[in-house]
Amino acid sequence: MRNTILIYLIVLIAIVAPVCIVVYQMYPSGSYAYEIDIDLSVTNESGIYVVTVEKAKEGRGRDVWDFGAFSGTIWTVFPSTSSEDMLLRRSLGFLLNNETSNLTFYDVDGNGKLSVGDTFVIKGSFAEGGKYFVLRSELGGGDFPIKLGA
Secondary structure (H helix, E strand, O other), X not given: OHHHHHHHHXXXXXXXXXXXXXXXXXXXXXXXXXXXXXXXXXEEEOOEEEEEEEEEEEOOOOEOOEHHHEEEEEEXXXXXXXXXXXXXXXXXXXXXXXXXXXXXXXXXXXXXXXXXXXXXXXXXXXXXXXXXXXXXXXXXXXXXXXXXXX
């Protein structure tokens, strides 16, 4: 009886251990678990800033995931250690087609992902030159700032 239990235990460990190792290796690690490569450009159209996504790739060459994994922020100074320098922080889902906000996100191709061609429109008090628009990955992939005007 003891030998049977011991054999079952050894077989169970021999099966479970490799599976655990494979699963562990599938998950990213490091300070930025998800390396994201995003380029933004900005234009000023009659006092309204339009920030366009020029490149959006997840570090392993895939398209970036759902835009729900990001937030848009407006800062007076960036980078900053003072929360007073942040004027707004909202998820892209909240900003999506939100015409009542001074910061609006448009998923131009309608694919539900942050992708090339998607735009952010910044107007009103947020569109005063010298501020920063920062696209922030909520998954730890970093911040992507761009300065608005001079």
